[in-house]
Amino acid sequence: MSFFSKLRERLTRSSSKIGEGLDDIVGEGAPGDPEHEEDRQVEPAPATPPTGLVGRLFNRPEAQAAEPRRALDDEMLEELEDMLVQTDLGVETAMRISANIAEGRMGRRMSSTELKELLAAEITRIMTPVARPLPLYSKKPQVVLVVGVNGAGKTTTIGKLASQFKAAGKSVVIAAGDTFRAAAVEQLQIWGERAGVPVMVAAQGSDPASLAFDAMTKAEADGADLLMIDTAGRLQNRQDLMEELAKIVRVIRKKDPDAPHNTLLVLDATTGQNAINQVETFRKLADVSGLVMTKLDGTARGGVLVALADRFGLPIHAIGVGEQIEDLDAFEPEEFARALVGL
Numbered sequence: 001m002s003f004f005s006k007l008r009e010r011l012t013r014s015s016s017k018i019g020e021g022l023d024d025i026v027g028e029g030a031p032g033d034p035e036h037e038e039d040r041q042v043e044p045a046p047a048t049p050p051t052g053l054v055g056r057l058f059n060r061p062e063a064q065a066a067e068p069r070r071a072l073d074d075e076m077l078e079e080l081e082d083m084l085v086q087t088d089l090g091v092e093t094a095m096r097i098s099a100n101i102a103e104g105r106m107g108r109r110m111s112s113t114e115l116k117e118l119l120a121a122e123i124t125r126i127m128t129p130v131a132r133p134l135p136l137y138s139k140k141p142q143v144v145l146v147v148g149v150n151g152a153g154k155t156t157t158i159g160k161l162a163s164q165f166k167a168a169g170k171s172v173v174i175a176a177g178d179t180f181r182a183a184a185v186e187q188l189q190i191w192g193e194r195a196g197v198p199v200m201v202a203a204q205g206s207d208p209a210s211l212a213f214d215a216m217t218k219a220e221a222d223g224a225d226l227l228m229i230d231t232a233g234r235l236q237n238r239q240d241l242m243e244e245l246a247k248i249v250r251v252i253r254k255k256d257p258d259a260p261h262n263t264l265l266v267l268d269a270t271t272g273q274n275a276i277n278q279v280e281t282f283r284k285l286a287d288v289s290g291l292v293m294t295k296l297d298g299t300a301r302g303g304v305l306v307a308l309a310d311r312f313g314l315p316i317h318a319i320g321v322g323e324q325i326e327d328l329d330a331f332e333p334e335e336f337a338r339a340l341v342g343l
């Protein structure tokens with residue numbers, strides 16, 4: 001199955017929420033509602049559909065031709081805005097998108113499909129500048145620091161990335177930097193075994209910075225292309241976490257003043273608007289250079305990715321739509337936008 005088919009299939013909860021929301025807005029109002037009766041008309045299918053090239057260009061499927069339509073007015077626009085806020089796009093983004101959709105279209109009778117197309121185009125426009133795969137440098141080792149709250153999917157993302165880089169012929173070393181959580185270390189070891197990538201571990205509770213330094217030494221000695229460093233995600237004590245991350249950075253810079261070359265923040269889509277707070281917090285703790293959004297499968301909150309892109313403009317390097325190695329892929333804005341609105 002292609003990643004897009006998978007994305008579309010797995011984003012169903014987000015897409016049906018937005019898609020159904022648009023259907024409701026256009027089709028809303030009980031039949032006979034005198035206030036909007038004339039606004040919501042069903043376009044009749046043409047009596048004799050055109051044939052030939054003209055037919056192919058203009059002959060829309062009957063279902064579409066028979067779609068309900070509603071004249072775009074302030075009330076409809078407000079409903080659109082509310083629906084976008086409820087689907088996690090955030091107030092500012094929802095207002096901007098609605099205003100762009102309204103521009104030059106007030107009074108026009110719109111079908112749900114037309115609205116979906118317009119919305120997908122707006123979302124694509126917002127997402128295109130941030131869709132950037134993890135940049136690869138010729139620098140060896142390229143150090144990738146991975147941060148995020150516990151449970152966001154850091155371990156899984158490191159495992160998936162390591163496997164994919166390995167498959168692409170890159171040599172990778174992983175450092176299990178969350179030395180407090182034995183379970184996290186074990187998980188990484190399992191992923192490392194699966195990917196055929198060495199995982200550097202340290203005694204439970206030992207200094208993550210010293211592990212990072214050792215891992216850097218090994219990666220240099222092995223001539224590894226990439227060093228991926230997992231980190232703790234305990235936000236309960238931000239000061240400690242900030243110091244821990246700063247120390248890791250300080251120590252690896254003794255070996256390479258430009259390291260880490262990337263600081264990836266892993267976010268869990270199911271947390272919805274909370275992902276916004278996490279970006280704000282982690283930007284204070286570390287020099288976040290890009291995002292990975294996990295668990296877009298099975299959540300109705302995929303819209304938060306649009307809010308993140310619009311608000312922070314940080315590159316989105318990859319998205320996760322499942323627990324398997326192949327369930328992490330580059331972020332494709334148009335595919336994502338169309339899947340998200342249910343097209």
Ligand SMILES: Nc1nc2c(ncn2[C@@H]2O[C@H](COP(=O)(O)OP(=O)(O)OP(=O)(O)O)[C@@H](O)[C@H]2O)c(=O)[nH]1
Nearest residue numbers: 150151152153154155156184294295320321322323
């Ligand atoms: N459905 C789904 N599950 C995912 C995805 N990414 C990660 N998970 C699951 O989310 C859970 C947490 O992922 P981890 O990778 O362990 O998260 P972590 O951030 O390393 O968390 P700690 O190890 O607790 O610090 C695991 O059960 C993963 O299998 C995804 O894209 N989709």
